[in-house]
Amino acid sequence: DGGITQSPKYLFRKEGQNVTLSCEQNLNHDAMYWYRQDPGQGLRLIYYSQIVNDFQKGDIAEGYSVSREKKESFPLTVTSAQKNPTAFYLCASSMNVRTEAFFGQGTRLTVV
Amino acid sequence: GEDVEQSLFLSVREGDSSVINCTYTDSSSTYLYWYKQEPGAGLQLLTYIFSNMDMKQDQRLTVLLNKKDKHLSLRIADTQTGDSAIYFCAAPPDKLIFGTGTRLQVFP
Numbered sequence: 001d002g003g004i005t006q007s008p009k010y011l012f013r014k015e016g017q018n019v020t021l022s023c024e025q026n027l028n029h030d031a032m033y034w035y036r037q038d039p040g041q042g043l044r045l046i047y048y049s050q051i052v053n054d055f056q057k058g059d060i061a062e063g064y065s066v067s068r069e070k071k072e073s074f075p076l077t078v079t080s081a082q083k084n085p086t087a088f089y090l091c092a093s094s095m096n097v098r099t100e101a102f103f104g105q106g107t108r109l110t111v112v
Numbered sequence: 113g114e115d116v117e118q119s120l121f122l123s124v125r126e127g128d129s130s131v132i133n134c135t136y137t138d139s140s141s142t143y144l145y146w147y148k149q150e151p152g153a154g155l156q157l158l159t160y161i162f163s164n165m166d167m168k169q170d171q172r173l174t175v176l177l178n179k180k181d182k183h184l185s186l187r188i189a190d191t192q193t194g195d196s197a198i199y200f201c202a203a204p205p206d207k208l209i210f211g212t213g214t215r216l217q218v219f220p
Binding site: 006031033035040041042043045048056058088090092094097098099100101102103104105106108 | 118120141142143145147152153154155156157160200202204205206207208209210211212213
């Protein structure tokens with residue numbers, strides 16, 4: 001089955017620690033995205049990648065980092081510099097930046 | 113930069129029609145999309161419209177596009193309790209940007 005997989009579904013982190021969220025797709029999509037969702041604030045774009053080995057900052061990139069070494073993988077690292085990391089994180093992929101996107105089921109990150 | 117705006121909440125009675133509105137700033141999008149999000153899940157594509165169309169109907173869903181006013185709407189006929197969710201519009205020029213989402217609540 002083709003799709004996009006995020007793991008883990010729930011993640012707990014102590015303050016001051018970095019944590020990496022996984023996103024893998026087997027849809028052969030060029031574009032991949034990371035969003036953050038907070039209650040009442042919709043989806044805010046963190047980073048996106050239009051092609052392997054390339055990525056751009058979205059609207060709220062501070063405190064986050066990504067890599068795109070493989071077409072199917074786009075991991076997101078939430079660093080200790082991110083002041084308020086508790087949120088629901090969604091990964092998506094699409095053929096290109098203008099076409100339909102497919103979403104993972106999300107990772108809920110809680111800082112304790 | 114790109115901006116997409118939606119109202120935050122909509123409450124309708126079961127069986128009535130729902131209309132969710134969206135305005136956007138960048139008119140270079142080829143396709144415009146509506147996505148649905150169930151609680152605690154990712155988004156799923158609901159429907160889309162090509163930018164040179166004014167209207168698209170898909171069973172209970174009707175999408176209207178007013179390019180002059182940069183306004184997109186989604187009408188759900190005979191709204192059911194299973195339609196309760198958050199609805200997002202997207203008008204991607206060079207990256208996939210979403211509106212704030214409209215939370216639709218359907219009451220009996």
